[in-house]
Amino acid sequence: MRHNRKTTMITVALICCLVLAAVGLYLNTKPQDERIHVPDHRSSISSVQEPVEEDHGPENAAFYQKIFTDNQAVNPDYKGNVFFESNLINQPFVQALDNSYYLRRNWQTLEYDEAGANFMDYECTVDSSNIIIYGHYAYSSFDPSRKLRFTPLARLVQQENYEANKTVYLLLENEIREYVICSVYYADLVESDGVYYTQVEEQYNLSSFSQEYFNTYHDRVRSKQLYETGEDFSWEDRLLTLQTCVENRPDQREIIVCRQVNTWPITDRCDFAVRDMTDSERAG
DSSP states (O other): OOOOOOOOOOOBOOGGGSSOOOOBOOOSOOOTTOOOBOOOOEEOOSOOOOOOOOOOOSSSHHHHHHHHHHHHHHOTTEEEEEEETTSSOEEEEEOOSSSSTTTTBOTTTOSBOTTOOOEEOTTOOTTSSEEEEEOOEEOTTTOTTSOSTTGGGGGGGSGGGTGGGOEEEEEOSSEEEEEEEEEEEEEEOEEETTEEEOOGGGOOOOSOOOHHHHHHHHHHHHHHOSSOOSOOOOTTSOEEEEEEEETTEEEEEEEEEEEEEEEEETTSOOOOOOOOOOHHHHHO
């Protein structure tokens, strides 16, 4: 893996800071300290379109192919669905030429949407060794259902919710990939002129890592993880990183690091079941 010391200056909307309503756009300038600017995905405005949740349905190739084909027909930027075996999240994600385009844009209508869309980092491909997907976090006043975008990921900061939610899938054009969550932690960001950056030793939003840098990053993640999952990840693994914001902490992001453990071509039958969460699980 390579260490791509990127900086992606993108729209930062400090919406959880209560006093801000404007969205600022910051694009693609690399600071001299080589930290990486990361998106702020919180929402506090009171009206927004609810997410469209696809029905998991039967576990067969035709079903998953139809999901992908139908969604890509709506928007060619559609890259797949991220979904949990527990149904904690089951949502589409897109990709644009930069990380600002879908921050406040509905992926279906392309109109302004405060909740934006889940999106894959613009430097990633589906074959990257680390796929990064960003999604908004919403306050309960904005999203009483607590289901909007990546808001449900907040449940994973509690260890008692790990076991039931540790398996994550990506539906891609030609395959379904299975991941297991290895670490859940809070990344501490550095603020400069209202823009938040990753720390040099904690650049989780790289599409690949040099082996030397990976060792630094891995040790940092392991030292900061909120609890022991019993799972670990290595430089050779293919990773999935999910990012969302932390309530009342604009200087932090919740990061979930997942390791790929299996893959199925969607021309074959996919022999796994996706169950619905119970009301008690959702209430958590």
